[in-house]
Structure formats: structure tokens, C-alpha cells
Amino acid sequence: MASTTKIMTAIVAIERCNMDEIVDVSATAANQEGSAAYISEGNQYYMKDLLYGLMLNSGNDAAVAIAEHVAGSEESFAELMNEKAAELGLKDTHFVDASGLHDENHYTTLRDMAVILQAAMDNETCREVLSTTYYTCQPTEQHPEGLKIFNKFLSRVENRDRAGAEILGAKTGYTAQAMNCCASFGVSPKGRSLICVTSKAWTSDFCIDDHIALYSKYGE
Numbered sequence: 001m002a003s004t005t006k007i008m009t010a011i012v013a014i015e016r017c018n019m020d021e022i023v024d025v026s027a028t029a030a031n032q033e034g035s036a037a038y039i040s041e042g043n044q045y046y047m048k049d050l051l052y053g054l055m056l057n058s059g060n061d062a063a064v065a066i067a068e069h070v071a072g073s074e075e076s077f078a079e080l081m082n083e084k085a086a087e088l089g090l091k092d093t094h095f096v097d098a099s100g101l102h103d104e105n106h107y108t109t110l111r112d113m114a115v116i117l118q119a120a121m122d123n124e125t126c127r128e129v130l131s132t133t134y135y136t137c138q139p140t141e142q143h144p145e146g147l148k149i150f151n152k153f154l155s156r157v158e159n160r161d162r163a164g165a166e167i168l169g170a171k172t173g174y175t176a177q178a179m180n181c182c183a184s185f186g187v188s189p190k191g192r193s194l195i196c197v198t199s200k201a202w203t204s205d206f207c208i209d210d211h212i213a214l215y216s217k218y219g220e
Contacts, residue, residue, distance in 0.1 A: 001100060001106070001107065001108045001113060001173060001178060001181065001199075002100045002102075002173030002174050002175045002178040002181055003035070003058045003099065003100040003171065003172065003173030003174065004100065004108075004113055004171050004172070004173040004181055004182070004183045004197075005063075005095065005097070005098070005099060005100030005106070005173070006054050006055060006058065006063060006098070006099065006100060006171060006173075007055075007113075007116050007117060007120050007126075007130070007171050007183060008081050008084065008085070008095065008116050009054060009063050009066060009067070009077075009081070009098045009099070010051055010054060010055060010120065010126050010129060010130075011084060011116070011119055011120050011123060011126055012070065012077070012080050012081055012084055013047070013051065013066045013070055014051070014123055014125050014126050015084075015123070016070050016080075017047050017069070017070060018047065019046065019047050019048035019051070019125065020046060020047070020048065021046070021047040021069070022044050022045070022046065022047075023044065023045050023046070023047055023050055023065055023066065023069045024042075024043075024044055024069070025039050025040060025041055025042065025043050025044070025045065025061075025065045026041065026064075026065070026068055027041045028064060028068070029041075029061050029062075029064040029065035029068060030061055030065075031061075032060040032061045032063070032064050032099065033060065033101070034060045034099070034101065035057060035058040035059060035060055036057065036059050036060060036061050036062075037050065037053025037054065037057045037059025037061055037062035037149070038053075038057075038059070038061075038142070038143075038147060039053065039059070039061050039062060039065060040142060043140065043141070043142075045065070045137075045138075045140070046138055047066070047069070049137040049138055050062045050065055050066050051066070051125075051129055052129060052132065052135045052137065052149060053137065053147075053149060054066060055129045055130060055132075055151070055171060056129075056132065056135055056149045056150055056151045057149045058171075058172070058173070060099040060100075060101065063097075063098040063099035063100075064098060064099065066098065067098040074097055074098055075096075077098050078095045078096050078097060078098065081095040081098070082094060082095050084119075085112075085116075088115050088116065088119055089115070090108075090112045090115060090116070091112075092107075092108065092109045092111075092112050093107065093108040093109070093112040093113075093116075094106065094107055094108075100173055100175070101175070102175045102176070102177050102178070110197045110198070110199065111197075113183050113197045114183070114195045114197050116183075117171075117183045117184075117185060117195050117197065118195060121169070121185055121195075127169065130169035130170070130171060130185075131154075131168050131169035132151065132154075133150060133151050133154040133155050133158065134148070134149075134150045134151075134155070135148075135149055135150070136148050136149075137149065151170065152172065152204075153167075153170040153171075153172050153182060153184070153207075153208065154167070154169070154170055156208055157170075157208060157211075157212065160208070160212060161212075162212050162215065162216055163189060163212075163216035163217070164189030164216065165186060165187065165188055165189050165212070165215035165216040166186045166187045166215075167184050167185075167186040167211060167212075167215060168184075168185055168186045168187065169184060169185050169186075170182055170183065170184035170185075170211070171183055171184075172204070172207065174204070178199060178200070179199065179200045179201060179202065180199075180200075180201040180202070180203060180204050180206065180207040181197075181198060181199035181200070181201070181207070182196075182197070182198055182201075182207050182208075182210075182211060183195070183196070183197045184196050184197075184211055186215050187215075188215055188216070189215075189216060194214075194215060196211050196214050196215065198210045198211065198214075
């Protein structure tokens with residue numbers, strides 16, 4: 001499921017934390033491989049900013065910082081993610097990390113991911129983060145004017161012809177094994193509320209094309 005994992009990470013964190021909590025960043029969190037929210041070891045950040053860095057920048061560093069803050073370790077946080085999956089009735093999903101880095105024991109199905117996205121939409125804070133295109137984090141020593149971040153999927157579809165459809169929120173993911181995947185929610189040209197989950201697109205452009213086509217052509 002690659003970084004669509006982070007939808008569940010956000011759900012678990014939001015259910016267990018206040019957005020104004022202060023999070024300390026460990027060396028482990030700050031030195032994660034892959035996409036980043038550009039947080040630094042030894043510094044402190046608001047949980048709210050880490051969640052936006054998690055979802056908009058797809059920060060693996062933010063994912064681990066959040067996991068360690070909530071549960072003490074990423075492994076313990078993954079247990080909470082699995083508990084939430086069981087609560088949602090998911091039979092074909094298992095988490096081993098908070099970011100979505102590839103692991104054979106870290107998996108889901110398109111249907112299960114749709115259920116996870118629905119749970120995120122049912123949470124007001126999580127839905128707000130997922131549907132935000134642009135966000136400016138609080139000022140820090142490294143970014144005195146605040147770090148400006150954006151949702152790459154939403155920013156790229158806002159000027160595309162969607163034939164009357166609206167894509168209101170989205171989280172993308174990529175690993176070599178999962179390829180380009182995305183979970184989004186929106187409204188068809190006829191006003192029908194929809195969830196769309198795709199995987200294994202060859203490129204991020206194809207992934208966007210798939211979602212636009214599904215909402216505008218098949219979302220009757």
C-alpha cells in the first residue's frame with residue numbers, strides 16, 4: 001500500500017492525541033529514508049504540523065516521529081494500527097510500520113483501503129488534512145517563515161479538466177513494488193459521493209489520469 005499507509009497513521013494519531021501536543025524528534029525519526037517532512041533531530045514540533053507533513057509531504061520522518069510520540073516505538077504504533085484495522089472489520093490488511101516502506105508483511109487490498117479512507121473521512125480533523133492542498137507549518141529555527149508544503153495530487157488536478165467531477169481529498173503512495181497508488185474521495189458530475197482507490201499505475205501522471213477518468217466517466 002506504500003504511503004497510503006499514512007491514512008491509517010493519521011487516524012490512529014488523531015484519535016489518541018491533541019493537535020497542539022509537542023512532539024520531540026528522535027534521530028531515528030529524523031533519519032528516515034524516502035520522502036520527508038524535513039524535520040530535524042532534537043527539535044520539537046506541533047502534532048498538527050507533523051500530520052500535515054505526513055499527509056501533504058508524505059514524510060516518512062513525520063510518520064516515525066508521530067508513532068514514537070503516540071506509542072513509544074514504531075513497532076508498538078503498528079500494533080495500534082492493526083487494532084484499528086480489526087475494529088474496522090478488515091480481514092486482508094496488516095501493518096508493520098507507520099510510513100509504508102515495503103515489507104512483505106505490510107499489505108492491504110483496494111477494498112480495505114477504501115474502508116480506511118471512509119474512516120478517515122468520518123473524522124473531521126483527518127478529513128480536513130486530507131482535503132488540504134496548501135499548508136504553512138509554524139515557524140521554526142530552520143524555517144523562520146514557516147515551511148510551505150502542498151498535496152502534490154490535489155495541486156496537480158486543480159487545473160485539470162475533470163468533466164464536472166470534484167476530487168476533494170487524496171493520499172498517494174509509491175514504492176517499486178506497489179508502484180503509483182492513490183486513495184481519494186470526491187463527487188461525480190451528477191453529485192454522487194465516491195471513494196476511489198487505485199494501485200500499480202506506471203507513473204504518477206497515469207495515476208492522476210485514472211482517478212479523473214473514474215470520477216468523470218464511471219461515477220454515475
